[in-house]
Amino acid sequence: MAGSTKSLVKGSPAPGPVPDGSIRAYLMRFCPFAQRAKLVLVAKGIKHEVVFVNTLNKPDWFFEKSPFGLVPAIETSKGQLIYESAIVCDYLDEVFPGKKLTPEDPFQNAQQKMLLEHFSKASSLLFKIVGAKKNNEDTSAIKKEFLEKLIQFDQIVAKRNTPYIGGSSVSMADYMMWPIFERFGIFGVEDCLDKTPHLHQWYQLMLKDPAVQATITKPEVLEGFFKLYLQGNPESVDYGI
Template identity: 45%
Template sequence: MNEKFHLAQGSSHTPVEKGGMRIYNMRFCPYGQRSLLVGTAKGIDFEVVNVNLVDKPDWFLALNPLGQVPTLEYSDGRILAESLIVSEYLDEIGDSTRPLQSKDPFQRSRDKMLMERFNMVINPLFKVMLNLHKPDLDLSPFDKMLDNLETFEKELVSRGTKFFGGDKPGLLDYMIWPWFERFEILFAMGNESKLKIPQSRFPRLFKWTNEMLEDEAVKTWWLPLDAHVQYLKARLFGPVDYDFLARQPQSNI
């Protein structure tokens, strides 16, 4: 997949091809990645347009005043936003032979509950990531993140399945994956053994991580650790550079 430059202020809005679907994304955004994973897993034909979230185009704000990704646009002007909403919608309209949600109402609701619960992992993770450059880094959010990860370790053990979704990744798997892809940033940038997630504490999640890396949708949208680290360094020290991958010759990441 060739990387695309991020459109910024001053760019123009190109109409979506008739009958087509477009997903606005930011290449390093875990929320945008959620919907790209689902759309790919469901075999949906969609166009991806990357948007500069620091210098957002006026036309993008007109489509979604919150200026967030993912934002889904149809050629007839219909718009959807918010990662969970867009992802659930894509699951419903995509390949019916590859359902990502359980037919059982209780299990489906429990998965949604766990998606919400995962915010208790995301929030402390971001607190650590955005403070990695500080010499007096507070490690308490990292400890809190680990405590909340235990819910998902125990859930996988309880289900006794390869993925949260069973034999194949389901919606819950794809909704939490983007942050697992980014966990190693902490150790790589923090240079702290205390910021390394202990495999002995989460053996099932480590196995799940390796199995997710073999999934075709994950392979399509996965980025290597050094790319995530370079992006975060730009976030912390400036200037933010969304397009370093696109500038690499013959980038096929």
């Protein structure tokens, strides 16, 4: 995710009011959940500014913006605060004009949410891999289970027979899932796409999406961040700048 300003840390002063006509996004460069919000902001062409927060050394005031201390959070010029990635993305899509990312049809909307639930059964295992790597534990069993669940998800996607996971064009479900796929390399599961042909085809299609291209992080930069992150190094969040 682009940006050259260093992340704000404990002791950093809080930013001032959000300018009229804009919105402020509190993000961390390498967080997949923060990237969800950034994808929606870019895809809809929403005027915004970004404040990067060091999630390993958070400013005290950040908990006033996001009570759980998590990114993303957004703040409006009226001082309204919204946090949690799915809630943030839904808010942005509902409030701002531009391309509608969430289906208007209630059933299609429910279908997308169900697809996200199916994918979460696989993606939750990736964060177990992170924990295992931090403890220098073997990850082969977790990776095997992940592949099994990803193959099941690939079969669900295949039955939909649409180019994008959410339908005939890119939509909210695609942007909610993409940041996890982008990080397959650091989780050590990139070879799983070779065994999930429909997801592999979707992955290649998403690489051409303008919002994805605007928010993607080079694999070598992700790798550099992840190595430092596993060590608990607070400088990891600003790797590469």
